[in-house]
Amino acid sequence: MIEAAADGSGAQALDHAARPPHCPSMSSPDTLARLEATIAERRLASPDTSYVAKLTAKGVEKIAQKVGEEATETVIAALTGSSSALVGEAADLLFHMMVLLGEKGVPFADVLAELDRREGVSGIAEKAARPKD
Numbered sequence: 001m002i003e004a005a006a007d008g009s010g011a012q013a014l015d016h017a018a019r020p021p022h023c024p025s026m027s028s029p030d031t032l033a034r035l036e037a038t039i040a041e042r043r044l045a046s047p048d049t050s051y052v053a054k055l056t057a058k059g060v061e062k063i064a065q066k067v068g069e070e071a072t073e074t075v076i077a078a079l080t081g082s083s084s085a086l087v088g089e090a091a092d093l094l095f096h097m098m099v100l101l102g103e104k105g106v107p108f109a110d111v112l113a114e115l116d117r118r119e120g121v122s123g124i125a126e127k128a129a130r131p132k133d
């Protein structure tokens with residue numbers, strides 16, 4: 001199914017039907033939802049046996065720092081690394097982002113809802129519609 005952009009411009013057409021059902025990206029939301037549940041559980045574990053608990057014990061500043069580090073490593077992998085290196089760094093980034101959301105009490109569903117809200121709205125059109133200072 002092709003969806004036209006919400007502003008009618010046709011600038012951002014989405015073809016959901018063209019994506020094969022076995023495509024790994026289709027299962028990503030489930031994977032992240034499971035990871036969110038695991039992180040919520042492991043936050044309460046011993047820092048001796050759980051990386052999530054160990055990182056959580058260091059506080060939000062450390063968790064946010066890790067997100068920044070993993071983002072930088074993802075950029076480096078994209079520019080200089082292999083595809084598999086990029087996959088690894090992107091996974092590290094998503095994992096640490098999930099730990100940060102958990103620390104801040106922000107449900108992953110809220111992030112997905114925000115992406116849903118943006119769906120079909122061109123980034124070009126959205127930026128152009130922002131109030132001018």
Ligand SMILES: N=c1c2ncn([C@@H]3O[C@H](COP(=O)(O)OP(=O)(O)OP(=O)(O)O)[C@@H](O)[C@H]3O)c2ncn1[C@@H]1O[C@H](COP(=O)(O)O)[C@@H](O)[C@H]1O
Nearest residue numbers: 035038039042043045049050051052053066091092095096
């Ligand atoms: N997806 C992950 C995951 N991805 C990366 N990591 C860990 O993230 C850490 C990042 O490595 P770094 O070298 O950057 O960090 P570091 O050296 O420990 O930290 P610094 O003090 O140097 O900043 C490593 O220890 C990785 O093993 C993860 N640890 C856990 N998970 C998931 O979380 C679940 C719970 O894990 P535990 O809490 O450890 O039981 C696991 O079953 C997984 O599903």
